[in-house]
Amino acid sequence: MQLYCTRPSCPRPVNQFDDLDNHSALKKAQQKYCTSCGMELFLSGRYLSERLLGQGGFGSAFLARDRYTPTLRHCVVKLFQPSSSLGPKQLQMAQMLFEREAEVLEQLGNQHPQIPNLYAFFPLVVPSLRSDQCEEYFYLVQEFIDGEDFGKILHRRGPLSEKAVRAVLVSMLQVLAFVHQHGTIHRDIKPSNIMKGRNNELYLLDFGAVKQVTVGPGSGQSTGIYTTGYAPPEQMSGGQVFPSTDLYALAVTCVVLLTNQPTAELFDSYTHTWRWQEQHQVSPGLAAVLNRMLQATPNSRYQSADEALAALTREAGKMSVPNPSFPAQISPSPAAAAPSPLASPSPTAPPAPSATLLPTSRLSSLPAFLGAAAFTGVEGGLLAIAIFSLLGTTLLGSGTWLGLMIILIILQLRRIIERLDLLVIAGISGAAVLLLPRLQQVILPVSGGQPMQTVLMLAILAGLSTVAIAVLFRLIFRLVSRLI
Structure with a gap:
């Protein structure tokens, strides 16, 4: 059986005792000690720590078993061991809160099925590793929720x-x-x-x-x-x-x-x-x-x-x-799930893929959704005209425009641009394209001598097209959500 030493400074906390694999022998066994630091492993004579669950500012939590129960019942052992950087008043407050948790669990846990039960609360005095003095630890044992x-x-x-x-x-x-x-x-x-x-x-x-x-x-x-x-x-x-x-x-x-x-x-x-x-x-x-x-x-x-x-x-x-x-x-x-006594903790599974591309869109209200769609289309059109003119070619075609749209959507989802930012950015880019002839080169051959009107028309058409696509996507998303 594997036992985990609860001393915070233990250099090798994992201990293996083959003679404890037999349940009958386990219940009659004498105290066991950590082979590395000499710490008692049968806490209060009965609680056997198997592995570390987590650590915090005030101590650690361990998955343990109670050897005096028929099924070697799992439990959680909390060790109070606050940071050495705490001052006397902070240390006193931390200990008070730890003791209060035990009091509350004793009062409430046994009366309500959705609050863990308190099994034990006790101190443990052991020799220190660094001096001839002793160290005092406080333990709280509570119900393990699987x-x-x-x-x-x-x-x-x-x-x-x-x-x-x-x-x-x-x-x-x-x-x-x-x-x-x-x-x-x-x-x-x-x-x-x-x-x-x-x-x-x-x-x-x-x-x-x-x-x-x-x-x-x-x-x-x-x-x-x-x-x-x-x-x-x-x-x-x-x-x-x-x-x-x-x-x-x-x-x-x-x-x-x-x-x-x-x-x-x-x-x-x-x-x-x-x-x-x-x-x-x-x-x-x-x-x-x-x-x-x-x-x-x-x-x-x-x-x-x-x-x-x-x-x-x-x-x-x-x-x-x-x-x-x-x-x-x-x-x-x-x-x-609770692991077997000799198992190591399993890694956390990665997030499951969502059913939709944007399941919790930041743009869920209809006015904000349509406004953002219109901005994305207009701004994408203006940027496409400007970039095509600067590069002197339209060979990049709709792929570049689509890429610009995706970038704009990501910026809005991450709230890098939002609300008034949309109007300001659209106004600046629109003014740049309308006032700088160099940015109108791509539409000059088809503008009929009226590049400004053509730029505005193309931008508005891009915006309306994006709104139409967005509305269609929203309707499909709502329909699929109802079906599943």
């Missing part, structure tokens, strides 16, 4: 459907309603902290940043622990946090799942508004609920998860909350 978090699902298969995101929203609102009713605010809702189990259930993970709300002035102050892009303004400024703080982060999570775009691409920092609907259209009811949850000020949002659930039900025109079961067809990849 599945895949939504950060990985998003990377593997791309944006989720409205039905799938609605299921996530309903399920997490129900969990948050329970969490908030017990005086706790999660404070770190994001795709990687929501897990889809292989049983098709959704789980809320990582309660390391939770805030237990107490009565008293200033008791709800934020500690500055959050994920940039998902945290609302009051949390980022270190102000008081509320249940609506979690609702904001959950709404951001939902629009990221819908669009598969980073938060920086969805949030307009100039106007301080979310522009996610330009990239993905959903039903008006769901959009209204998400937009209210995304309001900048806490009192403008729903004040509770129950209120948001009720609004979602009203907007959907139903008498009860929608079924929160997650679509079964979106299941964890085989690589996300």
